[in-house]
Amino acid sequence: MSDPHPSRPDREDKRTFLQKLAEFIHPGPDSTDELIETLVDAEQNNIIGAESRQMLEGVLRMADMTAGDVMVPTTRMDLVDIGEPMDSLLRGVIDAGHSRFPVFEGDRENIIGILLAKDLLKLYRAPEHNIRAMLRPAVFVPESKWLNDLLTDFRGNRNHLAVVIDEFGRVAGLVTIEDVLEEIVGEIEDEFDIADDEGDIFSLADRTYRVSGDTTIERVDEAFKVKLIGSDPEDEFDTIGGLIAHEMGHVPKRGERFTLAGLNFVVMHTKGGAVKWFKVSPVVDETP
Structure with missing residues (x-):
């Protein structure tokens, strides 16, 4: 049943x-x-x-939140000088490692456009071109611009970078679409981020080296045949980023330089208050 x-x-x-x-x-x-x-x-x-x-x-x-809450301040902006010699300009673009750069003429406040790093490749195919002809229009937004509205603008006009202006009309910083999206999804890995098993020291074309801030001091000692010791031998640090920050006495900023144990350290990239990458080269002895 x-x-x-x-x-x-x-x-x-x-x-x-x-x-x-x-x-x-x-x-x-x-x-x-x-x-x-x-x-x-x-x-x-x-x-x-x-x-x-x-x-x-x-x-x-x-x-x-507003653009002023997430912007990179003007003191940390990587700018391109339109009047700079081409070789020097290219070195600066390569060292900074960004995909877009605000370009100024004369005064750093006089931003005349945005340069895409990939556009520089056109110079090798057509040397008669000049940087000025490659510039894209710069977008300016006030510090008070709401992030919701800024994200809508980014999506609508296909710009990925905006120059932030303060209440007096001066350049206060810059903000990218990545800065806005990170407020939603958290930190986004970029071209400088690598997996732990992909290495930590890389040779560059100009015979310098790119060294991760998380690289152990022992690894740097071994690679460069040096003995890195801080000003106080009793202080112990695990990573080169921690040691350099301690010796400098503050959180390093992009572009800052420091010399230790016969090596020049240039801060290439920072993220989250820590150095992600250094550019490292031996100190050149100029004594005749």
């Missing part, structure tokens, strides 16, 4: 993610902070994943 009340298979939950989230937070929080707390509860109740919660939290926080 058949079962008059056969068991029914569990129905598939066809609610969308947003429907689940809306039902969970109903009737809704009264502030952004409460909404963020609700998202944490949703994660703990397995309604959303950790990455989804972090991204949603980033979107909420970004709504209250």
